[in-house]
Amino acid sequence: MPMIDRRAVLALAGAASLSAPARAQAFPSRPFRILVPFAAGGTTDILARAIGERLSVALGQPVVIDNRGGAGGTVAGEAFARAEPDGHTLLVATASLICINKALYARLPFDPDTDFAPVAMLAQQPNVLVVNPRALPMTTLPELIAHIRANPGRVNYASSGTGSQLHLTGEMFRAAVGVEMTHVPYRGSAPAMTDLVAGNVPMMFDGLGTALPQVRGGAIRALGTASEAENAALPGVPPIASVLPGFLSVNWTGLFVLRATPEPVVARIDAETRRALAGPELATLFRERAFDPMPISRADLPAFVAAESTRWREAVRASGARAD
Incomplete structure (x- = not known):
């Protein structure tokens, strides 16, 4: 029976126990990419570039905006779902991609409920x-x-x-x-x-x-x-x-990570995003562009997204619209 080096075993155990914190401490280790499911120049793109610029300064890494328009956001959603869940690829998305498409399409190449996780709501109109x-x-x-x-x-x-x-x-x-x-x-x-x-x-x-x-x-x-x-x-x-009680249709924009992203990484992205949203630069942008803030905590975001999904699923059902 071969000899087992006890010191090697202890070293491996120590490395394994430190791997998650080490990954969190190393974050970010390379430039960010923010996927945007619409063309440049629109409301979603404006918000993505504004938050990306401030995350770049706060986290010390360049941020690349990757506009992937098409199929109501499905093109960007598929690209996002295939990314590495390490926090270096983010998604700025609206209700269309997160809530409406899963009711509109018979099949999607991803599941926004199980593959994506909301970090912060950026703004609404x-x-x-x-x-x-x-x-x-x-x-x-x-x-x-x-x-x-x-x-x-x-x-x-x-x-x-x-x-x-x-x-x-x-x-x-x-x-x-x-x-x-x-x-x-x-x-x-x-x-x-x-x-x-x-x-x-x-x-x-x-x-x-x-x-x-x-x-x-x-x-x-x-x-x-x-x-x-x-x-x-x-x-x-x-x-x-x-005049028509209960009528509500708001175009919100949120920042999402892949659900498998380590929690310390998500927490840091969340903290820096909320710090940027509270700053004077974005307050000025909000006034100029008629954006409203959305001060929803990360703990409350899943319930918000679930309620929005229900609202839009019912609207799709009532309209009879299909995208396939």
């Missing part, structure tokens, strides 16, 4: 109901609802595409109003907004940040926000829930 004032001259939400109910099936609404959050928000609105409306899908929010401004479609839901310039310029009119309270960027525009 309500979706807003906007109309072309020439096509729909109403100035209040009750007037618009009365018009739609008096003309069932005759009022069209645009969206950024079938199964998108904006489409599902329109379907929730149609169900709450209680009459048929005609959905006109576009390949993205920008062409839908172009046709709304031109009067080719009379109304749509859009994210507050993208609709705001056209509202302020007078090309379109905002009649309601899909938030719990009035938004400071649209004073005098009521929440839709004040």
